[in-house]
Each structure stands twice: as C-alpha cells, then as structure tokens.
Amino acid sequence: MAIKRCKASFAVMVNGAPRVIPAGQLVDESDPVVKGREANFEDVETYVTDKAARRAPLVERATAEPGERRSLAKPARRVTKKGGDES
Secondary structure, rough: OOOOEEEEOOEEEEEEEEEEEEEOOEEEOOOOOOOOHHHHHHEEHHHHHHHHHHHHOOOOOOOOOOOOOOOOOOOOOOEEEOHHHHH
C-alpha cells in the first residue's frame, strides 16, 4: 500500500465520526478519508522529489557577480522617544 500526504487541511465525517486531516499528515491510501478526496492527497515520493528540486540554497553568497553592485549603505539610526540615538 502507498502512503499519501495531505496537501491542504480539511475536516470530514467518516463513518459518522468527524476527522480533521491537517496539511502534511501521512495516511495509507486504503484509509476511508482518501476515497473520493484523492485531489487532496499526493504520493510521498512525489512530494519529496518536488521539494528537493524547489529547495533554495541555505547560504547567501557573499560575493557579487561581475557587473553586479553591492549596497554599502549603513543601516539608518533609530530615534528613541527621548530624542536620543539608539545604536
């Protein structure tokens, strides 16, 4: 049996009992909550593969590309209620 991942949260009555399925919850495809609501679920393998492809780099590059300018401006100073500068 395949495992499915819920794409968006929803609530439903299953066998007379309310069930809330939060986004990201994993359920077996034989679970009655999946039947008739297949559009709300995706295969876990698909999710993992797509997420890896969309993942942005975690570290910002510190160097500018050739021809690219970097900002050298200092951050603006904040003024407190008493009128003094706050560093």
